[in-house]
Amino acid sequence: MSVASEKLMVSAGQGCVDRPVLKQRGQQEVFCGLTGIMWLHRKIQDAFFLIVGSRTCAHLMQSAAGVMIFAEPRFGTAIMEERDLAGLADMNEELDTVVDRLLERRPEIRLLFLVGSCPSEVIKLDLSRAAQRLSQRHSPQVRILNYSGSGIETTFTQGEDACLASLVPSLPSEPDNAPKSLLVVGALADVVEDQFARLFEQLGITHTRFLPARLADDMPPVGANTHFLLAQPFLTDTARALEARGARYIQSGFPLGAEGTTEWLRAAASCFGVPDAKFEEVVSAPRTRARRAVQQYEERLSAKKLFFFPDSQLEIPLARFLGQELGMQTLEVGTPYLNKRLMAAELSQLPDDVVVSEGQDVDKQLDRCRDAQPDIVVCGLGLANPLEVEGITTKWSIELVFTPIQGFEQAGDLAELFARPLNRRTRLEV
Numbered sequence: 001m002s003v004a005s006e007k008l009m010v011s012a013g014q015g016c017v018d019r020p021v022l023k024q025r026g027q028q029e030v031f032c033g034l035t036g037i038m039w040l041h042r043k044i045q046d047a048f049f050l051i052v053g054s055r056t057c058a059h060l061m062q063s064a065a066g067v068m069i070f071a072e073p074r075f076g077t078a079i080m081e082e083r084d085l086a087g088l089a090d091m092n093e094e095l096d097t098v099v100d101r102l103l104e105r106r107p108e109i110r111l112l113f114l115v116g117s118c119p120s121e122v123i124k125l126d127l128s129r130a131a132q133r134l135s136q137r138h139s140p141q142v143r144i145l146n147y148s149g150s151g152i153e154t155t156f157t158q159g160e161d162a163c164l165a166s167l168v169p170s171l172p173s174e175p176d177n178a179p180k181s182l183l184v185v186g187a188l189a190d191v192v193e194d195q196f197a198r199l200f201e202q203l204g205i206t207h208t209r210f211l212p213a214r215l216a217d218d219m220p221p222v223g224a225n226t227h228f229l230l231a232q233p234f235l236t237d238t239a240r241a242l243e244a245r246g247a248r249y250i251q252s253g254f255p256l257g258a259e260g261t262t263e264w265l266r267a268a269a270s271c272f273g274v275p276d277a278k279f280e281e282v283v284s285a286p287r288t289r290a291r292r293a294v295q296q297y298e299e300r301l302s303a304k305k306l307f308f309f310p311d312s313q314l315e316i317p318l319a320r321f322l323g324q325e326l327g328m329q330t331l332e333v334g335t336p337y338l339n340k341r342l343m344a345a346e347l348s349q350l351p352d353d354v355v356v357s358e359g360q361d362v363d364k365q366l367d368r369c370r371d372a373q374p375d376i377v378v379c380g381l382g383l384a385n386p387l388e389v390e391g392i393t394t395k396w397s398i399e400l401v402f403t404p405i406q407g408f409e410q411a412g413d414l415a416e417l418f419a420r421p422l423n424r425r426t427r428l429e430v
């Protein structure tokens with residue numbers, strides 16, 4: 001994917017995130033938003049993701065998900081042929097037929113997402129009208145929504161943001177007199193979600209719900225008494241949609257590592273008036289376990305130099321965790337997009353000498369990376385192999401999205417993910 005201008009700009013940030021940001025507009029090496037279907041289809045167990053795309057989109061999904069398919073998958077591609085793209089066929093009619101056939105064959109589907117792609121966008125196929133039309137036909141058995149996963153509009157994790165944002169208008173309304181409730185937003189592995197649910201319950205925050213829910217009919221209600229906490233950093237549009245429904249945003253960093261998780265829980269606890277003593281009583285044992293688990297990797301990782309290419313939007317919270325809890329030194333942290341409001345707590349904890357870059361101009365960034373001589377580079381799959389060939393140790397950023405890394409119990413595993421490639425390189429050099 002390429003973006004027109006090659007300009008390089010440096011602009012100053014504001015307030016607690018007041019630091020220069022290197023803005024880059026050039027060639028990018030990132031996945032498109034279709035990739036989010038990989039984890040979303042496993043999370044919402046009765047949903048189906050129908051990509052309206054080309055053979056390229058189908059191949060991307062097959063190669064990315066191929067090794068994970070054990071049963072009939074809950075995603076597929078309605079492949080647009082040349083005559084569709086040339087406007088020679090009625091795409092809406094064809095789409096309706098595909099959806100009818102799919103829902104007849106798979107009666108367990110309760111929520112169907114029509115997912116737009118580059119080709120469907122190029123021919124301006126109106127998937128929102130298609131979703132409304134098909135919803136009328138298949139309601140109430142199946143709800144049909146749409147969002148875009150196209151590489152023209154979205155990168156990698158923005159697919160999840162677009163998916164969740166499309167869900168928000170259809171969430172039930174919470175009554176005005178409902179008790180104050182907590183909504184945790186962002187797809188988490190079930191095991192992590194269960195751990196957080198237990199911690200919130202122990203803190204006395206009893207009305208806690210998660211978006212997305214595991215089943216279509218269990219999606220949480222939202223209203224003026226809903227206070228939401230983001231579990232993932234890439235949910236700009238979802239946060240905006242929730243605020244439009246009256247929900248209130250709890251400002252916080254993200255639950256990576258012992259300290260990150262503590263501060264994330266503390267943000268919710270303060271919002272719900274949990275006394276400090278109670279907070280310490282609940283958090284202290286799992287935090288100690290997490291600190292110990294992380295410390296095992298400190299000797300291996302401390303003072304190692306890191307370089308992040310933009311990919312998942314997890315880069316800034318990861319740089320904070322690796323610096324704060326393991327003593328690693330980030331040279332540059334790249335992110336596809338920087339939402340300073342959602343990222344304020346994380347940015348304010350990064351040392352001043354870390355270069356923060358937004359967007360990408362890949363050749364220039366590769367030059368900066370080689371000059372900086374990092375010990376480990378976090379990047380997408382497309383850059384990893386060429387860098388390894390040059391003798392640079394890499395970590396695939398996609399692994400950090402597929403692996404459960406949030407929360408106290410996963411803090412040690414998260415540290416290990418960075419120790420592993422360094423160990424592998426050491427073994428190769430012996």
Ligand code: SF4
Nearest residue numbers: 032057117118150151
């Ligand atoms: S949506 Fe676009 S970038 Fe993604 S696989 Fe399809 S054609 Fe490629």
